Each structure stands twice: as C-alpha cells, then as structure tokens.
Amino acid sequence: MSLYEFVHTKIVPPVFVIFFTLAAQLLTFTGRNEPITLSSLLKYSLGNTQAWIILFMYILWVLLFLKIPSKTITGPALPSGFEPKYAANGVLFFWSTLAVFGGMFLSRPDWALAIYTMTPELFGATSITALLFCVWLLLKGKLFPEEAPEDGAATTGTLIFDFYRGVELVPTFCGVSVKQLVISRFGCMAWLLLSLVYFIATVQLHGLSYPIVVSALILVMLYILKFYHYESTGYYDSLDICFDRAGYYLIWGSLVWMPGFFTLHAYNYVANPPRASPLFSLFCLILGSGAIALTYRIDYEKYLVRSSPSLNISLHGKPAEVILAEYTDQKGEKRTSRLVASGFWGMARHFNYTAEMVVDITFSAPGYSSGTIIPFLLPPFLIILILHRLYRDERKCKEKYGKYWELYCSKVPYRLIPWVF
Numbered sequence: 571m572s573l574y575e576f577v578h579t580k581i582v583p584p585v586f587v588i589f590f591t592l593a594a595q596l597l598t599f600t601g602r603n604e605p606i607t608l609s610s611l612l613k614y615s616l617g618n619t620q621a622w623i624i625l626f627m628y629i630l631w632v633l634l635f636l637k638i639p640s641k642t643i644t645g646p647a648l649p650s651g652f653e654p655k656y657a658a659n660g661v662l663f664f665w666s667t668l669a670v671f672g673g674m675f676l677s678r679p680d681w682a683l684a685i686y687t688m689t690p691e692l693f694g695a696t697s698i699t700a701l702l703f704c705v706w707l708l709l710k711g712k713l714f715p716e717e718a719p720e721d722g723a724a725t726t727g728t729l730i731f732d733f734y735r736g737v738e739l740v741p742t743f744c745g746v747s748v749k750q751l752v753i754s755r756f757g758c759m760a761w762l763l764l765s766l767v768y769f770i771a772t773v774q775l776h777g778l779s780y781p782i783v784v785s786a787l788i789l790v791m792l793y794i795l796k797f798y799h800y801e802s803t804g805y806y807d808s809l810d811i812c813f814d815r816a817g818y819y820l821i822w823g824s825l826v827w828m829p830g831f832f833t834l835h836a837y838n839y840v841a842n843p844p845r846a847s848p849l850f851s852l853f854c855l856i857l858g859s860g861a862i863a864l865t866y867r868i869d870y871e872k873y874l875v876r877s878s879p880s881l882n883i884s885l886h887g888k889p890a891e892v893i894l895a896e897y898t899d900q901k902g903e904k905r906t907s908r909l910v911a912s913g914f915w916g917m918a919r920h921f922n923y924t925a926e927m928v929v930d931i932t933f934s935a936p937g938y939s940s941g942t943i944i945p946f947l948l949p950p951f952l953i954i955l956i957l958h959r960l961y962r963d964e965r966k967c968k969e970k971y972g973k974y975w976e977l978y979c980s981k982v983p984y985r986l987i988p989w990v991f
C-alpha cells in the first residue's frame with residue numbers, strides 16, 4: 571500500500587468523521603457567541619424533545635413528497651442494466667414547502683426565534699440520525715446490497731473507509747432513492763428553510779435596518795430554485811450520483827453539514843448583524859444572481875447538446891463545436907458521448923465551477939462587516955471542495971474518454987479561468 575493510499579483510506583476517514591461531526595456541533599455555539607463547554611456539548615448533542623419532533627416531521631414531509639405520483643427521471647444505467655428512478659417533482663416540492671413552512675413561520679413568527687434558539691439541539695438530533703443512517707447504509711451495503719455484484723457495491727476491507735466513502739451507489743430507503751431524499755430534498759430544502767428562519771429571527775431582533783439579510787435570503791432562494799430546475803435536467807448525471815457512493819461524506823454531509831455550514835453566516839447574523847451598506851448589499855445581490863443564472867445556463871448548454879437528436883445546435887450565435895467521444899462502458903460495450911467544446915464549455919473546462927465560486931463568495935460576503943470570523947469560513951471551504959471535485963472529475967473523464975478527453979483539453983486548455991488557470 572502506497573503512502574497516499576494509506577493516508578487516503580486509513581487516516582483521512584477517521585480524522586474527517588471526528589473533525590466534521592464535532593465542528594458541526596461546535597459551530598452552533600460559536601455562531602451565536604456562546605462559549606464552548608463540555609457539559610453544553612453533551613447536552614445539546616443529544617437534542618431535545620422539540621428538536622426530535624421537528625426533525626421527524628420534516629423527514630416525513632420530505633419522504634411523503636417523494637411518494638406523490640409524478641413523472642420520473644431515469645438516471646444513468648448501472649452495469650447490470652438497472653436504471654435508477656427519481657421523482658420529477660422538485661419545483662413543486664420547492665414551492666409547496668416554501669408555502670407550508672414559510673406560511674407557518676410568517677403566521678407564527680415566534681417559531682423562528684424558537685427554532686433559532688434550539689439550533690444546537692436540532693443539529694445534535696440530526697447528526698445522531700445521520701450517523702445512524704450511515705451505519706445502516708454501511709451494513710446494508712455489506713450484508714444485503716440491493717445492487718447487483720457487477721455494479722460493484724464496493725467494500726474495501728477498511729471499515730472506516732467504507733463508512734466514510736459509502737458502499738452502494740444508488741441505494742433506496744422506504745422505496746425512494748437515498749440520494750434524492752437526502753441531498754436534493756432534505757439537505758437543499760433545509761438550507762433554504764433555515765435561511766428563512768434566521769432571516770425572520772434577525773429582522774425580529776434588529777428590524778430591517780440591515781438590508782443585507784434580505785439580499786442573502788433572496789440569493790439562497792434563487793440558488794435553491796435553480797437547483798430544483800436543474801434537478802430534472804442534469805443533477806442525476808452528476809458526480810454525486812454516478813461516482814460518489816452513499817456514505818458519510820455525501821449522506822452525513824448533506825443531512826448535517828450542508829444545512830448547518832451553508833447557513834452559518836445567516837445564523838451568525840442573528841447575533842452579529844452585518845453592517846454592510848445598502849449599496850454593497852445590492853452589489854452582492856446583482857453579482858450573486860448573475861452568477862446563479864450563469865451556472866444554470868452552463869449546465870443547460872451541456873443538457874442542450876447532449877439531449878438534442880441532431881448536432882445542428884447553435885451556442886452563443888455560432889454552430890456548437892462537439893467532440894464525439896468514444897468510450898467503453900463497464901459492461902465492455904462501445905459507446906459514444908458528446909463533449910461540448912464551444913460556448914461556455916469552450917471557455918474553460920469547468921466554467922460552471924467558476925460561477926459557483928462567485929455565488930459562494932456573494933452568499934457570505936456581506937457578513938464580512940459583522941465583526942466575526944464566521945462569514946469568512948464558507949468561501950474557502952467551498953473553493954477547496956470544488957477544486958477537489960474538479961481534479962476528481964478530470965481524472966474520471968481522462969480514464970473514461972482517453973484521447974478524446976486529451977483532444978478536448980487541447981482545444982480548451984483552461985480549467986476554471988480563461989488564460990489564467
């Protein structure tokens with residue numbers, strides 16, 4: 571075993587599991603200027619009755635929504651030929667959840683402050699649930715996997731690595747896709763709902779004199795709405811679904827880290843309202859909305875080229891340049907895919923990630939005036955996450971397409987920023 575493999579499989583997983591699980595809990599104290607003590611850590615980590623009830627109701631809502639008869643999205647087939655199915659009701663879920671929960675918070679504004687106050691208990695309960703769920707996914711993957719042996723439900727012999735990375739690719743729970751349930755429904759919507767809760771709590775405590783909290787809320791709403799539009803056109807072809815397994819990284823990450831860390835600046839605003847000027851707020855809103863629209867457009871250009879029956883497509887007013895990339899699938903069959911080499915995919919190989927980074931910066935940029943370090947945490951985390959993802963994706967594409975990927979790289983030499991990197 572090389573040193574890299576040793577660190578990757580035996581050191582990183584336990585260190586990350588301990589670090590992130592603890593950090594998620596501790597940040598709920600730091601985010602509201604509360605000192606960290608061992609007794610409060612133990613108390614909050616177990617949750618309280620109200621927190622468990624809220625969590626249970628929310629899980630039920632998310633689960634039942636996936637059971638509503640609707641059109642389905644068919645994900646890429648596994649080597650066994652199994653085609654995972656996903657409910658195509660993301661936009662309806664977005665508006666219905668916003669109407670029900672938003673209405674609830676607006677009619678009983680005191681609930682927002684109550685939820686803000688019990689945030690540490692809420693994350694304690696969610697983290698316990700998420701960890702237990704990951705243990706169940708590990709046991710299920712090892713003892714009674716749903717996926718056929720040729721789909722490669724991968725156990726490595728290193729238990730902690732299997733727990734961290736996951737075993738199965740597209741497992742189900744109560745008849746619905748675990749990844750859809752956890753990432754796109756629980757995680758993304760919890761991100762928006764908590765942003766709403768913290769927004770109401772900030773306004774209640776400090777009034778609307780801090781326009782930046784409005785711009786932060788609008789940006790998150792736009793981002794999540796965009797996600798639900800993208801869910802039915804591209805998300806189920808993404809790295810999270812086709813490559814990453816259902817383990818701690820993705821599942822605990824989406825149940826706890828995504829709603830907790832991604833809303834941390836908004837949580838922080840309740841105790842430390844940012845003092846950014848209305849002009850700066852407007853600037854962040856315009857820049858962030860533009861970058862969100864750009865990520866949508868870039869994802870859409872790929873969807874357009876790949877879903878079009880002919881190659882007669884125009885991008886940015888010119889005929890699209892497309893590489894017909896041959897590859898051999900996991901069953902050994904020859905296939906052809908389309909790599910777009912013009913439009914935004916001709917400017918840089920991951921221009922969507924560049925736009926994503928701009929969005930990330932505008933999410934918390936206003937908080938730089940709040941006088942705490944909290945708003946500075948999200949951008950570096952996301953930039954590292956995206957860079958790590960970029961290299962993993964390039965490795966995957968190079969292995970899959972070989973010389974065709976190299977051809978694409980020679981036509982589009984930049985990864986993120988044209989003429990720079």
Ligand SMILES: NC(=O)C1=CN([C@@H]2O[C@H](COP(=O)(O)OP(=O)(O)OC[C@H]3O[C@@H](n4cnc5c(N)ncnc54)[C@H](OP(=O)(O)O)[C@@H]3O)[C@@H](O)[C@H]2O)C=CC1
Nearest residue numbers: 808809810865869872907908909910911915922923926963
């Ligand atoms: N906010 C956040 O934390 C994050 C957000 N995101 C967002 O999630 C979405 C999905 O991201 P992700 O799956 O990582 O990445 P992409 O949407 O960039 O998809 C990458 C895949 O697209 C295909 N591809 C690569 N180059 C081309 C090309 N030139 N033409 C056509 N197809 C190409 C390859 O798959 P194939 O095998 O099909 O050819 C590649 O694996 C994006 O909108 C991204 O911005 C992503 C990461 C983090």
Ligand SMILES: CC(C)CCC[C@@H](C)[C@H]1CC[C@H]2C3=CC=C4C[C@@H](O)CC[C@]4(C)[C@H]3CC[C@]12C
Nearest residue numbers: 586590753758797810819820822823824827828
């Ligand atoms: C070590 C862990 C705690 C790291 C956890 C990472 C996860 C929180 C994130 C991993 C992949 C992320 C996402 C991928 C693609 C997305 C599409 C985008 O349009 C919305 C956001 C997201 C779902 C994003 C969310 C965080 C991750 C799941």
